[in-house]
Amino acid sequence: MRIFDPHVHMTSRTTDDYERMYAAGVRAVVEPAFWLGQPRTNVGSFLDYFDALLGWEPYRAAQYGIRHHCTLALNPKEANDPRCAGVLDELPRYLLKDSVVAVGEVGYDSVTPEEDRVFEAQLALADEHGLPVLVHTPHRDKAAGTRRTLDVVKGMEPGRVLVDHLNELTVGMVRDAGCWAGFSIYPDTKMDPDRMVAILKEYGTERMIVNSAADWGRSDVLKTREVGEAMLAAGFTDDDVDQVLWRNPVAFYGQSGRLHLDDVESGGDYEGNTILRGTR
Numbered sequence: 001m002r003i004f005d006p007h008v009h010m011t012s013r014t015t016d017d018y019e020r021m022y023a024a025g026v027r028a029v030v031e032p033a034f035w036l037g038q039p040r041t042n043v044g045s046f047l048d049y050f051d052a053l054l055g056w057e058p059y060r061a062a063q064y065g066i067r068h069h070c071t072l073a074l075n076p077k078e079a080n081d082p083r084c085a086g087v088l089d090e091l092p093r094y095l096l097k098d099s100v101v102a103v104g105e106v107g108y109d110s111v112t113p114e115e116d117r118v119f120e121a122q123l124a125l126a127d128e129h130g131l132p133v134l135v136h137t138p139h140r141d142k143a144a145g146t147r148r149t150l151d152v153v154k155g156m157e158p159g160r161v162l163v164d165h166l167n168e169l170t171v172g173m174v175r176d177a178g179c180w181a182g183f184s185i186y187p188d189t190k191m192d193p194d195r196m197v198a199i200l201k202e203y204g205t206e207r208m209i210v211n212s213a214a215d216w217g218r219s220d221v222l223k224t225r226e227v228g229e230a231m232l233a234a235g236f237t238d239d240d241v242d243q244v245l246w247r248n249p250v251a252f253y254g255q256s257g258r259l260h261l262d263d264v265e266s267g268g269d270y271e272g273n274t275i276l277r278g279t280r
């Protein structure tokens, strides 16, 4: 089973996790820029974080045979802090970088006018840079937040929009809008593997994306693999699993033209790669 985790915050995980992920079949990840738990107080704090997502983290992932990409944005929560507003001026030069495969996570947290403004501005940036968009949906009042989110992204080509953190209540409206549907599988909140399988049975496997969204909270980097196993147990084929856990995220983020999966897809031996020796 080859796995692409399209949303995982590896910065907050240990190398043990990289080892376990590789053993489970994870060969590539996307790490979206997000809130760090401790609020940032200045723009420089974001830039150091972006640089870590572009340099240090891909290097660390490569030691364990995993390709690392990222999405960059001013996250919805910190969009409300005027000290962070200047990030929008810095983003254009960061969005040019080679391993940035989307703008994200953008969207709503508390649905404030500031979040509206920052969301719109970043959709425009995605458009200018020819990048797809990863959209976070709020955890409180998810249905209303998702409806409003879909209204905001209406002007974009739906195939370039991934709306994430969906559940049974919100999947239908995202499917109707034609956007990609993302699901975060957690140990005890939001989606679990069996609920995910039920959704796949009802809606099919097209434009469906599953992630662990693992971060510094209670979460599990192997939830993608668990979904694959639950799918097989429920009668889905290996090809269905490959579509959901590999080909779909590759198709979505591949729109950036910046996915680097050559060694992984050719089945080449990563161990012999120069990256392992730290030349990148």
Ligand SMILES: [Zn+2]
Pocket: 007, 009, 032, 034, 105, 213
């Ligand atoms: Zn996230």
